[in-house]
Amino acid sequence: MICSSFPESALRFCIVAKRLRSIPAAILAVLLAVAALTGPFACASAEESGRVPILVYHRFGEIVTDSMTVRTATFAAQLEWLTSHHYRIIPLRRLIDLLSDRQAALPPRAVVITADDGHESVYREMLPEIQRYRIPVTLFIYPSAISNASYAMTWDQLAQLASLGLVDIQSHTYWHPNFNHERAKLAPNAYRAFVTTQFARSKQVLEGKLRGKVDLLAWPFGIHDPELEHWASEAGYKAAFTLQRLPASHASSLLALPRYLVTDADNGARFAALIENATSPGDAP
Ligand SMILES: [Zn+2]
Numbered sequence: 201m202i203c204s205s206f207p208e209s210a211l212r213f214c215i216v217a218k219r220l221r222s223i224p225a226a227i228l229a230v231l232l233a234v235a236a237l238t239g240p241f242a243c244a245s246a247e248e249s250g251r252v253p254i255l256v257y258h259r260f261g262e263i264v265t266d267s268m269t270v271r272t273a274t275f276a277a278q279l280e281w282l283t284s285h286h287y288r289i290i291p292l293r294r295l296i297d298l299l300s301d302r303q304a305a306l307p308p309r310a311v312v313i314t315a316d317d318g319h320e321s322v323y324r325e326m327l328p329e330i331q332r333y334r335i336p337v338t339l340f341i342y343p344s345a346i347s348n349a350s351y352a353m354t355w356d357q358l359a360q361l362a363s364l365g366l367v368d369i370q371s372h373t374y375w376h377p378n379f380n381h382e383r384a385k386l387a388p389n390a391y392r393a394f395v396t397t398q399f400a401r402s403k404q405v406l407e408g409k410l411r412g413k414v415d416l417l418a419w420p421f422g423i424h425d426p427e428l429e430h431w432a433s434e435a436g437y438k439a440a441f442t443l444q445r446l447p448a449s450h451a452s453s454l455l456a457l458p459r460y461l462v463t464d465a466d467n468g469a470r471f472a473a474l475i476e477n478a479t480s481p482g483d484a485p
Pocket residue numbers: 316317372376420421
């Protein structure tokens with residue numbers, strides 16, 4: 201039994217009530233009746249228990265040089281807006297724990313922030329904002345680029361981020377392949393071996409270098425299907441993320457959780473509308 205879109209006190213009561221299965225049913229019934237009379241709320245199904253937008257960023261900079269770059273000033277303004285409008289930025293891991301429990305209510309006015317690809321500007325531009333606002337962020341990294349590609353962070357920089365207690369580092373496969381292209385050119389067995397190596401090697405390298413648990417996966421280019429999801433699950437991933445502009449809810453599949461790709465155009469009233477629509481009560485996706 202859980203509640204949605206009601207006062208937090210009501211929400212807490214229903215969560216507590218859910219945990220009181222060990223007390224006699226008659227007492228529980230009385231408690232519920234009293235609670236129902238003390239406020240305008242009702243208990244609802246898990247599918248109605250809230251929606252949480254997961255935002256995904258890529259690069260940051262002083263100016264917009266491409267569609268994947270968000271100006272640092274835009275990012276800072278978005279964080280300021282979220283803070284001043286009483287939204288809570290929660291760790292992605294916390295959201296996954298709640299989504300893994302069908303009875304758990306999702307917190308109201310919650311937002312998750314992620315960044316894909318490990319670009320150097322995450323360290324240079326995003327990190328100061330993470331520290332200024334003390335917000336949890338999850339980075340999805342493909343290890344082949346780290347300390348290798350000119351645009352990417354180094355392992356030392358990633359280790360610094362991981363040591364902050366605010367940044368969780370997770371997998372974006374080993375070298376960010378396009379699985380549609382690989383499937384078209386490889387025999388079925390070779391394709392499966394390729395995919396499972398991408399999943400396993402990324403997890404192995406990230407866990408070996410940074411010492412954190414890696415069991416979350418961002419699909420490169422957002423490409424996924426049931427076969428890929430099955431192999432990801434076999435490789436030890438408990439949740440995976442797409443690029444679909446929808447909020448996450450209990451109606452979402454854990455291996456295809458939607459995320460909003462944020463661009464510099466998501467500024468001012470447009471960003472406010474995105475967040476307000478994604479967190480407002482309504483039909484879950
Ligand atoms: Zn990517």
